[in-house]
Amino acid sequence: MxxxxxxxxxxxxxxxxxxxxxxxxxxxxxxxxxxxxxxxxxxxxxxxxxxxxxxxxxxxxxxxxxxxxxxxxxxxxxxxxxxxxxxxxxxxxxxxxxxxxxxxxxxxxxxxxxxxxxCPVELALHDLESMFFEEKSNTLLDRPELDLKIIEGLIPVNARIIGKRLGEVGLPEKCTVSLVCRNGGYIFPNPELELRSGDRVLLMGESKAVEDSIELLRSREEA
Known part of the structure; x- marks a missing residue:
């Protein structure tokens, strides 16, 4: 060759x-x-x-x-x-x-x-993220007959939404962030809550909307 x-x-x-x-x-x-x-x-x-x-x-x-x-x-x-x-x-x-x-x-x-x-940088970020946060998401409830899903999702280290207020993120209408876990505590969120790297968010709503929301939370900022 x-x-x-x-x-x-x-x-x-x-x-x-x-x-x-x-x-x-x-x-x-x-x-x-x-x-x-x-x-x-x-x-x-x-x-x-x-x-x-x-x-x-x-x-x-x-x-x-x-x-x-x-x-x-x-x-x-x-x-x-x-x-x-x-x-x-x-x-x-x-x-x-x-x-x-x-x-x-x-x-x-x-x-x-x-x-x-x-891209070595992307691979390194992925490995770093995995080292600190092994579980990126966890399905807590999945009821297909009700079209209902609850997922706990992680905001990764280089997410696009870091620093944005919850109301600015643009989550699907049929999905709600019901809880944010941060620094060992929890927050009942409002639209003014600023999202941070490492936040774990509890998403609840229609299955497709929740899955789309998880992808939105994970979307990465370009280096």
Whole structure:
């Protein structure tokens, strides 16, 4: 398999090392730093090109049009986005794998042509959240025949609604926040209550409305 890797930083180097274990893989690496180019050249059996991965000229020199896989692993999402666009629209690369340095750029990379996007920041936030709050939600009552559900849900560390008043959140009409647990105590909420990370809220109402409300509480702020 012919693989072109953009970026030989920490993540890029790990991916190059992994791919180099398979002898049938033919690796080409584009790296902007001359120092890193020399280091990678000394460590791996790969074609090394010193240049800007967002440049069509450099991508052409790297023979991107004949690559089976493009890996975007630079620490600059703008470079990754630009290269993804060229890869699909100009060079016809069948598969593009991208590392997103910020969650806010994950969708941009997908829209630009990346088939798979991984964001280490999102993974870290997920693990951190799991470490502190193992149980994100707990169904206390589910009565399908009455279309009634009660769920205890957690507001995660990077939720969009943090700092907003309850009345500003826009929960579905058929769902009510009946209780908020905070710092070992509880609050009977009113529309002026400001929501905080780590709050556990008791949601009650029609099943679909409660489920939609849980998703709203969990929706994350872009980093």
């Amino acid at each position: 012919r693989v072109l890797v953009l970026g030989a930083g920490r993540i890029g180097t790990h991916l190059i090392r992994y791919l180099s274990h398979e002898s049938e893989n033919k690796l080409t690496v584009i790296e902007k730093s001359k120092v890193r180019c020399k280091e990678v050249s000394n460590e791996f059996d790969a074609t090394i090109i010193n240049g800007d991965g967002s440049s069509p000229r450099i991508l052409k020199v790297a023979d991107l049009s004949n690559s089976d896989l493009l890996i975007l692993a630079t620490d600059n999402d703008e470079v990754n986005v630009t290269a993804a666009k060229y890869a699909k629209k100009q060079f016809g690369v069948p598969r593009v794998f991208a590392i997103s340095n910020s969650p806010k750029n994950t969708s941009r990379l997908k829209d630009s042509g990346a088939d798979v996007v991984v």
